[in-house]
Amino acid sequence: MAATISDIARKAGVSLATVSRVINKSPAVSDKSKKKVESAIKELNYIPSAYARGLSRNQSNIIGVIVPEISNPFFSEVIDGISSVADRQGLNVLLFNTDENIEKEARAMRILQEYRIRGLIITPVTGNNEYDKKYVEMFENMNLPIVLVDRNIKNSNFDGVYFDDKAALYKITSLLIENGHKDIALLAGNPNHVIAQKRIEGYQDAFEAADIKPYPQNILAGDFTIESAYQLTKHLILTHRIPTAFIGMTNMLSMGCLKALSEFNIAIPEEVAFIGYDRLAMHDILHLNLTLVEKDAVDMGRKAAGLLIDKINGKSTSSNRFILMPELLMRGSEKYPLRNPNERTFTEK
Template sequence: MKRKGTVTINDVARHVGLTNITVSRAFKQPDKVKPATRERIMEAARELGYVPNAFASQLRSSKSRLIGAVIASIDNPFYSEAIKAISREAKARGYDILLMDTDGDSDIEAAAIQTLLSYQVAGIILSPVSDALDYHPAYIETLRDAQLPLVMLDRTLPVEDFSRVVLDNRKAGWLIGNAMLKRKLDQALVLTGPANSYITQQRLQGLRDAYQQADTAVTLDPREGLYNFEPAYDAVMHYLSESGHPSAIVGLNQLMTLGALSALHDIGISYRDATVLGVDQLPYCSIFDIRIPTTRFDASHAGHQAIHLLLSRIANPDAPPQRVVIDCTME
């Protein structure tokens, strides 16, 4: 019968009449314990309901098997796919992932970094809440002092001493611009992240590049959708009320494109009557026969690259920081 409350290794040792050292070795180094003894210990553990405390074991060991992942918004399908890839690869290499969703809040982000440091993680994969060039959170110096391996994913901080996996954002905008040119569009409402976001600036510049290369004028009306569904929805509704029917709407990420589609639906406008384009594929839309021209970044590949860079950094802390760029295509 299982005991009530927390069962410790001492309880198991008393139950089988062995020392704590022998019982601990049966869990940590089973090959060094006689099979018959090991089976007695495991049977006692099952009977008592003992579960080894992996976290405590890590704190006692010299090598952590925990990796922290700090993500600005797990609602974003891109990050969800990247985290799947990171988690699978980490498990294959004997690591566990501790995921922290900051929900775009810089205070939560700072607290998450401190929590991961207190857990003595082996390294961190970070997608910051902001990629503005003036965003320089205090925890950067803390991470430097701790000499903790760090890889930034997608969004990056304005520092050069950490590895990073970034997207080819200028190309994504350029592909959207060429898709607009093929449709002979010369005006668009563009749903953006914060105006000071480097990713937003690059995607807008790529879009303009396409028109400049074609020697064609274009009028863009950027409205902040803040990379989220609700702000993008509100921005489109406000635009429709003040400016009427746009000839095209461009969402600079998945959630903003979905917000635009929802706003058009609620006001009674078919997306076919207002050309909608976006950066990043829209999940499940094809099931409902909704075909939206979008660019595509391989989020799983980005996740694999991030975890590989981090594991390399863990293995060789003195290696120079690396930068990997993820390409995109037009769907």
Template structure:
């Protein structure tokens, strides 16, 4: 039978209300009484319900995080920083993986609300704007702009596209491909594509754009995409990939074809994922740690009733390494 707060109270010889006050640190209580209650809980192996405690405190010190796919290294890395910073601030994290499924995302939002989280960081965006506005919780969007009334944090996607494309042009590439996530999705990352087109148009270069399907995290399909690109454009000498994972597949295909990098093909990725440092990949580095920490900071400010900026665009930088 599960141990209850009443069992703890009887063990110590106090009321249930007193034990509840100890659990929630409310009112004056002697240190000796607190110790007796804590000793009894440990002896009885009693674990108070976080939901019940949050009802009393009107605050759970838990935040929700909804991402499209935690297996993607960018989201894995940003989650690490969000969790670490939230924990420093006295908050724990509930992580949800939407996999771009609208029904799943809605179910997770309902779960987070039922769990009485204090706020939600959204890294996924499959529902309507009104659906998000009806959540009625502090909300911050990460790497997505849901609406002009919901605060969002992103890196400068357009400038990243400019930096990458200009580097390929400076390196005298004359047949350049841009590999992208699906451009039908309303994502800020599409600005990388827009910047690429603006930079190559009017230049003495051939260029092509290839994109993934709507589920942009089917990594096995990356191989097909890149393989068909080189079959159709064997003269390619420059590739700007909109993610480091796509760029990694380009490097693998070049090795299969015996195309020297950077001698015959120059490759640039996007994200600056720390785990891929060994690939010596030239990439556009997003400030992933800063993005994660600001998402938590802005959410906590909202929880405290403080105003936050509606739009935060952080600078990116070009990290030139061995692939260019």
């Protein structure tokens, strides 16, 4: 059984309060008592509880991080950036995954409050009804520094780091139109999410600027999973004309779309064009020469952690927001296809 501070107190012959002061590095302890306690801690191999220490100080050296999809490489890289900055500041990271579930998000926030965290970095769950006053108050009632990552919360004034998703989708849709495409499918994820709404707006604005009407069936709405994108792409191939180009609005959606295209042996860029939003290591490993929008997720994490630490240290009192522009990597998959896949017959596999 692990040693407790009561065991330390008995071994050192001092009070519990003295042990607590030594653990919390309080100067109000004599050198003699301090040596007794430190000797007992070493002999009993006692490991102090960060949770208990946080309660006694009403503050810990922990920052909370909440993400919606820890398996997504994008968020893994964001966490890497956050951790690199936190480590240099002597802060520990307590991580929670919500699976895009608002109840799990609320539970994670309650647990983090119990740990007396110094601040919170969060990519919030978003949807139809979450942006009411009660949802915003849930964050405000934490009474600690909060930095949002990748997704904003309407009607709030929190610090945040975001990519200009609308401008990025406008840019890549315009690029496809410039290459002769008018029939462009967008794997759109959940259209109730603000991040999806911004990207869909960018897609639609590019068509409007070119005075072209997009086909309604080409906005493929579901959720943000690989399976959703896979099924939506398959359905489009089997029930409609195949567009000349596809846009994967996230790395997961790109993977699902590419899986379906591969299953039907539809070649990129010979038969369809493709642009992905977010880079994946898989693209390089499989030597897929895809035109991609690359977001520096590690840098986003670093910037979010820097904002949070400034808030914690009182260096920033106003609301600060970084709007980052992703980089477009041109690799040729945006070109107009050489042959028409609609001349082939496709059946369910």
